[in-house]
Structure formats: C-alpha cells, structure tokens
Amino acid sequence: MKKNSTYYLLMVLFLMLNGTLMAQQINIQGKVTAAEDPEGLPGVSIVAEGTGTGTVSDINGNFSINVPNENTVLVFSYIGYASQSITVGTQQTLNVVMESEAKGLDEFIVTAFGISQEKKSLGYAAQNIDAEAITKVKQPNLVSSLQGQAAGVQITNSGGAPGQSARIIIRGINSLDPGANNQPLFVVDGVPVDNSTIESTGTPRGLSNRMADLNPNDVASISVLKGAAATALYGVRAANGAVIVTTKKGKAGEVRVNYNGSVGFETLNQLPKLQDKYGQGFSGEYQPSSFWPSWGAPIAEVQQTVSDHKYQDNWNRAFNTGVQIDNNISISGGNEMATFYGSFGNLQQEGIIPFSNWNRTTAKFSGTVKVSDKFNFSGSVNYSNSGGNRVPHDRFMERMMYWSETTDVRDYINEDGTMRTYSNTNPIYDARFATYEDDVNRVIGNINLNYIPADWLSFSYRLGTDFYSDQRTEITPGPKGIVGEVPLSSTGYLEETRINSRDLTSNFYITLKKQFTSDLNASLRLGNDIFERKYDRVTARGENFVIPEFYNLGVASQIFTSQGKSIKRIVGFYGDLMVDYKNYLFLNVTGRNDISSTLPKDNNSFFYSSFNLGYVFSENMVLPSWLTFGKLRASYAQVGKDTDAHILGSTYVSPSIFPLNGQVGFTRNSVYGDLSLRPEQTNAIEFGLQTAFLNNRANFDVTYYKSNAKDQIIPVPVSDATGFSSYITNAGEIQNSGFEFILGGTPIKSNDFSWNISANLSINNNEIKAIKEGIDEIVVGSQYGYAGSTVTMKLLEGEAYGNIFGSSYERLGTDPDNIFLDRSLPIIIGTNGFPVRTGTQLILGNAVPKWIGGIRNDFTYKDFELSFLIDFRTGLEQYNQYANFLSAFGKNEFTEAREDFRVFEGVLADGSTNTKEVWLGQGEGPDGVDYGAGYWRNYYRTTSENFVSDASYIKLRNITLGYNLNPDLLERTPFRTARVSIAANNIILYTPWDGFDPESFSAGAGGNAIGFTGLGYPGVQSFFFNLNLGL
C-alpha cells in the first residue's frame, strides 16, 4: 500500500513539471569576475528571473544565457558574494563584478547531496562553519573542531589521547537502545562516510572515530543539518542529523601552492587535589613493600630514618609534554576546461601518557573537467593512513592509583629489561610494553557526472566509496624467564585484528526547473540512492609463546579465533520539490521511500516526507530601516529508520571459549529479533525566526524544535526465563525538544579595526515517553565503584535520558516513593558516629547537559588578528571514578585530615543532632576505639553520592593571535601570502569538578554511557606555533 502511494506521488510530481517550455529570444554573454581578483569567477549561478531559465558561469567566469526580452532581470549569485540583479536592457554583453559579502558563506549552505542552497530559502535551521573556523582551533580530529561552534551540537572529547575519539550529538539522544548510534551522518562531498568508533577489546585505549582520518586542512566548509527536515532526503542514516563536509576544490587560474605547518605542545590541564603528607603503608605505618600507596606514616616522620623517603610528585612526573607536528601542502589551479586540487598532509602526535602516539598521513586529489556546455564530470580521492600506539590509559591511571607516592614512578625498568618495582605494577612499564597499535588505510572517493541537455533539465550521477582496512596488533609480554622478574602477564599474548569495511553509495538524480508565472518558480529533483556496507572482522589471539618475546601466532601454544561479518543494503527513491513565490515565500516538499535489507521483507519498504516553509517577511512588508532581514520558518518532517543487519529471528552462537577438547559448543543466542519488525519513525516540528539588523551588523536566530522518535527499534530486556534476554522489537518513544539561539554581529568595523562576534546557546529537554508495557527500565551501562558504590545509568519511563543511579546516605524524612536523592534532607548518623549508607539505588544526577553553548570573537587590527572561542556546558552530573579510587587509597587532599576528629553533620535516627566525635584514621584512634580501615575506606568510598557531582565547565577552547605579512613586505618575498600565528587550547578551564578535565569519559565516542569518567585519558591543554605560506 505504502509503496504504491509513494510512486503515485512521485509520478504526480513528475507530471506537474511535464509542461511545454517558453521560447527564448535574446542571447546575453559576458564574464563574471570577483572584485579582488580579475580572473573569472566560475560556478556563479545566473538565473533569468521569472523565466525558470538559468546557467552557471564556466571555468573562466564566462557565461551565455538566452532571455525572453529586454526587461528580463538576471540574478547573479555565488557563495560568499552579494547577489546582484541586473536588468538586461539593450546590452548583449554583460560583465559583472561580484562583491564579496561580509556575512560570507553564511548566505549559502550546502544541503542534501552536496547541493548548495541559498540559506534564505530554507525552512529549517542549518548552520555553516567555514574553513578558517575549523583549522584555527587546531584540532586534529574534525569532530572536535566543531566544539562550541554550532547551536544544539554537543561535542565531547572522550579524552586527551592522540587520535582519541570525539562524540557528536545533535539535539539530544534519540534512541532508547543503549547500543544505538546517536551520532549524525557524515557526508563528504556528497558521499556518506563512516564515522564509527571501534574500541579496543579489553581495557579501554581510546581509539579514533573514523572521521579523524580526514585532514581538517582539506575542508572548505562544514554545514550542520540539525533536524529531521534538513535530513529527510538522506534517509534512514541521517535520522540523527547530518554533518555535510565540503572539501577544497581548485579554481581556474594560476597554479597556487599553500603551505601550513604547526608545532604544538601539550600538557595536563587539570589535576585533582592530592595530598602529599602520607606515604606508603597502611594504618599509619610505613611499609616499604606494601600494596597500599598512601595510607602509611607521615612522610616527614619516616624521612628521619629513611633518608630517600620523600613525596615523589608522581602525578606530575608521570606525564610527558606531548608534541604535535603538523605539515600540510596543497597545490591547486586549472583552466577553463579543468581544475584540480591536490594536497599532502602529515601529522605526528605524541601524547602526555608516555608511549602514546598517533600519526596521520593524508593525500587528496580532486579535479573537475568540463567536456562541453552540456557535460562535465569531477572526482576526488582522499587517501589516509592513520594509527599509533594506544596506551591502556584506564589501566595506566589505575596503576597510578596503586603506585606508592614515595617511590619514583619514572624509575621503572631494570637493566635486563624487567620491571623495576617494589611489588606493584609500574604504570609506565606497562604503557611501554603492553602495546596496541592500529594501522588504518582508508580511501574515500567519488565520481560525479553531470549532463545538462537543456536549461531546465539536468541528470546527475555520483558514485562514492569509503573503504578502509584497520589492522590492529596487541602485544602483552609474558615472562622473560629471568629469576625474580614481575611479568605483566603470566602467559603473554598477541592479538591480531583485521577489519575491512567498504561503503558504496550510488546516487542518480534528475533536476527539473520550471517557471509557472513570473512570481512562481519551481524545481523538482527525483532520484535514486543505493547504499551498501560490507564489514568483516577477523581476530586471532595467541597465548603462551614458546619463545619469549617472539610474537608470531605460529609459535603460540594456544590460539583463539573469531570472526564477524555483516552486509547491509538500502535502496531509496526520493523526490524534492522546491517552490518559491516572489522570492519571499519558499516551500519545500520532500518524499522518500527506503527499502532496507535489514528489516523483514514485508515491512522493509517505507515512505516519509517533509514540508518546510520559509517566509522572508522583510521582502514582503515595509519594516523599520534597522531591521534588515527577517524570516520565519516552519517545518514538519518525518524520518524513517531501519535497524542493524542480521538481527532478525532466533540464532545459535558458539561461545568464544570453544573449541574445548576439539568440541564446539552451541547456545541459543539470547537476542531475538522480532520477525514483524517495522521501521522506526521520527516526527519533528521546527519553528524559527531569523533576523538581521542595522545592515547586517547584527543578527539573531532562534529555533524551537520538538522531535518524537516512535516505534523505536530497541532491544527490550525480557525475562531470561523466556529463552531470550533481549527482544528486538518496536517499543517505546523518546522526545527531545528545545531552543537554539544564535547571536552574531560586527560591533566595530573600521578600516583598521574590526570585531566580529558569534555566539550560540541551546537547551535540550529529553523525556522517555514510553518503554514497553511490563518493562520498567533499560540499563544503558554501569561503572565500578568500590564496596557498593558502583553506579548505573538507567532509562525509566517519564524521566530523562542519562539518569545515574547509585548508593547514598540515609536521610531523615526521605519519601520512600521518591526515586531522586534529596540532598537537602539531613543525613542520618549511626550510633557509631558515622553516616549511615543505603544501598537503595536512587537517582544521583543526570549526565546529559541541559545547556550548551559557545562564543567566538574575532578581532582584526591592521595585519593582526586575535580570536578566541569559549564554550561551556551546564546542568549535568557525572560519576567521578577517579575520586572513588583516590579516596580508597588515601590520595585525595581531604584525606590529610586522617589524624583529626570530626563530628559528622547530621541527625541520629530519632531526629536529634549528632554530637558524637569520631576519629577519621585507621586502626585504634587516640580515643582507644578501633576504627578499622578508617572513615574513607569504610564509609566514604562505599557511597556513590560522594562521587556523582556537577560536571559543568567553561573553557577557553582556543585563543589565536595571528599576523599577516604586510603586502609591502610580501613583495620582497616569493610569497603571495604569509601568516604566522600562535594559539593555545584549553588554557582556562573553570569547573566545580575536582578531578581531571571533566570532559573525558570512558565509553568512547561510540558508547552512550556518557556519565562515567572511568579512568579516562586526562584532558590536555596545548600551545601551537603556526606558519602559513602561499605561493
């Protein structure tokens, strides 16, 4: 039924356009140039107003167009330039000089399938970030470079490791599935590409999200399509929004060479507050081989008898100064027939944890060829090789916890290569020898063919591929066979992982343009889109090497292997109708039908549509002169969503432990995929107001959105007694709504000095409207805490995504029905004088920020530029696993009070105020009472509420001071342009959080359990020196 209605709609739309066309009479020819460059400006759109005819300037800026009569108005428009309307008159030749526009690229925006669209005409919010804003922040990872720069877009760096993944969420989390990918689709030059993060098995090592393979220096602009309306045309894969990346292209004219290079240095940006008074041992007693790093005697006291006993400042000394060297060179040029762009880039990065590093080498080539006025083609290839040594940061930091504060952590190796230790594992030795290297080779390529048989008709075809191989080698050495050694592993192992992934996309579309009356223009695009992803992973692990330190699977005593394959295909048909009336009312209707291989055959075809309306009231009514521009937007959109490959029905799995004794065991897979699964659907509405004041000196944009993802395809946890643990079916609904504000302007503009500012702010509200009947909760993840302080992120109906549950102190007057911890109530103190803990799991906080935002300021004075970017987030709490561990081992600054008495604030069970004084230390106190392991180990570390705290921050994300070499000076050099700059990232961090940078979290970009810091790779601050030269 649905299938049929789709085709009818497409047919009807098609027939509407199938009219006769007007005859053309006058031929106008000419050349378009840019004001700052006498070379021709290619690609300028030239439309004869009210006729539906149009053309594009060629590689030299030349154009030719037929117009009906002398009164025809030609509209010239091009990204970054002010549009011009010129009445033809009697002239046959028209030379036009385009003036660049202050608002730059903002006026045009790249939307679906790489089509550049006038922002004015959009009925939905979309935001553009230009090349300069991307490269200025000096983030090797393209995702990180968006941080703070777009409203409603939340970027979180999962840590400070070289190459480590960054997570991007647009307008909140849209799925109840703990394993869902909630990140937007990335599209490079019209080709959707893979941005998955495949974490290491075993201990976290902070791997890359695949967009990190792309060199930010090759990017010309990024537009962020936020809502369902913006992404309706990309189909199922863009249900969480889309990030459209356009890479740099060559321009006709002289060959140009650009070089930019930078050297950067990184250091730890924040440490928790630590104590330096007590050393190794337990119960206040010094013990040189004790497991306990800092519950011992006062260091000063021991020093009197043990002269080399001192606080080693290991937490500062363990980390290196990271180094980052980035070199990029590009060459571009072309003539009227062809243009090209080529680049080569190399980035080398050493992290602050010793032996962590990551390198990326990229090469890009793109070209366009114009065969004739009717046919042109273009293509590009991006090659990258990336990878490095991923240190086990979680284990490194855990071993730092255990490491004696009075033993030098840097003195880690003996002459024979074994570990030097008093008994615990040295973190640096482990980081050096327990290696995990990845080596990714990736090619993203596309070919575009355009055939334009007539002004009103064009055919376009694009074939894109994204192929990568990811080779990973993990080695943990076993014993060397040296007497007395402390090996990292009793067996030693080598694990080889080979991942191959290939995406293919094919996209064919026809564009039809028609003018109905002089006021009414329409264009229609009809297309077919095919996607395929093939993925294959093979893992082989060898243990117990017959020859120590000879790592080859062939000489392992035990071999374990596993394999995972998948294939997914989607075929989509779409139509996109754009109508504009008098250039102030814009209507856009889209419809798309997808057929996905992942859904049951009866339900695998689904249709969805979107309607967007843009009303530029400033062109339709008389407004006060200070109001330069005003537009209202409204949209309603649906997006369908399929599921993962190969999840339907019931299967059997062979647990990885087999074969044992030559037998392969099987068990019924505990996941059952509903055989009548339907596509999931998101309905979204959006309203917005866009305004500009005082001749574009200031602008303001506000958007309200609400999206409801219904019929979610989620793994519903079911009773194990059913024979399955998880039932993948349509269940549940999640709602996100919020406001986005963008404020920008140019407060000062004079010949020598200008100041630009742009700020964004957004608030998101999330509510889980429904799960499945009879199912109370969905567990997203949990993180370990000592002695009952483990926390869990759970989804509950009626509550927001991201609630963190854990243990707390008992409080007087607690409402037993309240699932939230009420911290305002008085804590109950037990008869022993210590707070009473309860294991009842209450909501201690929520890990999804309520408010996020950023402010960017750019100042220029003569040849100098100063810019800075501040971003912030607030209204969120996180679980601080570091604090939990630090308190268990007596390392927090506040544990210096261990020889003090304290009366805990609170009330006894009968409501009377607690007055009992207790000692905080270990063992027998001065009062003769045995306090066992002491307050922090017996009480503090066992209670989750001590570790779930406000993780808001304000960061000076980037500050850059640049100098552009004066043209007078440049004349004496071979260079066309030259610029030097210095930059610093994250040098100011303001946060109530006591710990490392609160931004780091342990799940990696691919995970949804975001509220847990784990023992993540600590955040860094960095300083850069940059040089740009142009020939």
Added chain:
Amino acid sequence: MKAIYTILCLMLFLVLSSCENFLDVNENPNNPQDAPISGLMTNATYETSLNVYAIGSITSNYVQYLASPNPASASDVMEASNYSGLWFDLYNVMTDLTDLMQKAEEEDAGHYLGAGQILMALNLGMTVDAFGDVPYTEGFDFSSVTPTYDDDEALYSEVFSLLDQGIQNLSGTTSISLGGDDFIFNGDVSSWIKFGNMLKARFMLHTKGTTTYDPQAILTALASGMTSNDDDATVIFFEQRFNPWAQVAINNESLLLGGWISTQFIETMDGTSYDVVDPRMSLMIGATDDGEYIGVTNGAGRGNAPEQGARSTLIPDQFYTYEDSPLLIATYAEQKFIEAEVALEGDPERAYAAYLEGIEAHMDMLEVNEEDKMAYLNSPEVSMGASALSLADIMKEKWVALFLHPETWNDARRFDYGYKDMTLPENLNGNLNGQYIRRLAYPDNEVSRNGSNVPDVTLLDRIWWDE
C-alpha cells in the same frame, strides 16, 4: 520529453524488480539458524558445571567455608544481592536443554534426550533450591514475554519426573550416541544412569522435613546409584579455560581478593572444634607465610591484615584449584552421606558404614596418604561407633566432603545451620532479625523485566521443603 519519461519509468521498473534479490542479504553470516545436537550437549554439560560453581561461590560464604576479606561484605552478612548473572546462566542452560531435548526427540536420539532430561532436572532443581517459585511452564519458548511463576513444590515433581524419564531414555535405544561432546561422562551411558539415580536421591532427601519424604524410595534409587569415586559427575577443566576455583586462587594472588577461608572451616579442621586435626586441611587450603592456618570471621573482614600471606586462602595447585581440576557436580562421597542420613533412622549400622565410606571416598579423592587417613578414621571424634552416630556427625563430615559445593547450603537450611560452633556472621544484615538466610532474592533483572509475576518474598521466606 516523452522519451525521457519512458526511460525513467523503465529504469525505475528495472531497479525495482531487481531490488528483491539485491536486498535479500540479511541472513546471519555469523550465527547459524540451527545448531548440531552435539554442540548443544557440549555447551550444556560445560555450563551446568559452571552453574554448580556459580551457586557454590555464593553459598560458600553462607555455610562459612569462605569469608570475605572485607568487613560486612554482602555475601558474608547475607544481604539481598543481585544475582542476575546467575539467573541468566541457569535459564540459558535450561533453554539450550529445551532445544536439545526437542531435537533429540525429532532425531530419535534417546540417549541425548535422557541426558538432557537429567541435566534439566539438575538445573531446575538448583534453581528452585535457590529461589523457590520460578518460571518454567511458560518458559523457554517465548510464548510469553512475562512468563508466570510455577509453584516450587510442583516443580519438584517435574524434577523427579524428568529424572525418571531421563533414566528410562538412557536405558533405551538411541539413533546417535553420546561421545566426546559429553564433558561429564565422555559418553558413558551407565554413568549417566547412576548419576540420574544419585540426583533423585539428592532431591528426595531435600523433602525430609515434608510429608512426601520416602526414605525407602531414596535407598532404592541409591541402589542404582554410584558405586565408587570413578562414577563422580565432574567436568575436568581445560588448558584454555582454568577451573574457576583455580582462577579464584590465581586472582587472589594477583590481589583480586577472593577465596579467603572462614574461621569456621579452619576451626572445624584444625582441632579447635573437634579433638582431631583433619589431614585434609592442608590439601584443601593454603597456610599463611608463617605456615599457620588462620581464617577470617564471616562479616568481620580481615581487619589490619595485609592482602597476602597473613590469612588462609585458596591457593593454586591444590585438589580444588589445579588449573585442570575437575569441577564436582555430584560425587560418590555425597551419595554415601545421603545414604548415611537416610539409614540413620532404622539402620544405624548401615548409616555408620556409609558415613565412614563417605569420609574415605573424599579422602581418596584428595589422595590423603593411608597413614593419615587411618589415623583420622580411627580417632574417637570420627569413629564413634554406629550407636553413637548422630545426624550432626554425618552433617559435619558431609560439610567437609562437599567443600565449596552448593548442596551444603541445602543441608545447612535443613539442618538449621546447626554445625558445631557455627555462629551468625558479624554485621549480619539487619533485615534478617538475627536469623540465617533462607533463600536468594529474585534478581534485579527479573524484577525489572517481569515484575508483575515475581513473588513478594523476604530472605527469611523458606523454600517449600524447608518450611
């Protein structure tokens, strides 16, 4: 224009008609739709042994074989812990056994059917003994997303019925024979039959305090039961996967603390509670650095003792903790103590003989040397004579012989934790009102997924045979 229109339509049609095959790629390339019956048997035997371990690792603190090094640990002080993982493991095996039995019936593989029924009875019985009422009749086939709970007494009838059918099917014909895929008996059908009878006796003994108790039926079953240690139902562990108790000992050595011995166990063995030193002690557990045997009082924690060397723990490379040690599911020794307990009323001579045979069987298992064995067996604390033999004596020796085994918790509950010198743990869970735990709490996963069916019980509510 017409031409273009036609071409378009044609293309659309072609694409559509080829779509069907193009999109037909969703069959799972990683997991097969069906599994061989021998693969199911392999996994079921392997996982059943791990279930015995998993319950044993919980109950060993309740019956005070082990004690936590940390004060007031949930297992020591009998708190309502969340055993979602155990619940999954039990139902996972029972689900696989359901599939296995169905396949066996389809393929006329009588021996697979019989072995499957015995394993089903064992896993179901263990589940009921731990949790009481549990889902069964609406389980395993996804007929209900929220399966209802069956009465625990009714489930016991099902256990006995499965065991009877199992024994019968194993005695009959089969189209396929068990072999190396059977990790418990390596395809030895007569051992399976003895095992089935032994389990019948074990589960019937649980009903001793109820009206359905039938001692004669137990003795009849035992007559067809195990006849020596060679008949023990065990899974011998592997180079690739160590015995889980061995893993506990290895982990403890690398400071992932576990396997610490309870003071109760040491005092039972070292001459404190009984006037004899048990030669098995040094073969079962490790000594301190000073060569002493010092336990931890349940619930008290280790105090200021360091992680290593100051307390007795499981240590690698002893009988229970070799990497390739057998994991004991049911033993001849246990069977002998069942016999002793059943015969005690009415035939003390038989009971006494079985009691001594049980001790000897366990000592032989541990390879206690003859001299030590005889010295112990001849000590007046042990060889009190048939007329003086009491239930407490049998229970004490059974408690030692079933070290780390979950069956001891069933005994303890029937025996009201009446072992000599056994006291409530320190820091006992306040909700227990000064009494010992009587069941496990329903796991959090089950409560959140099937809450409306989960019975409302406390840790003091008893399983039907314990009422």
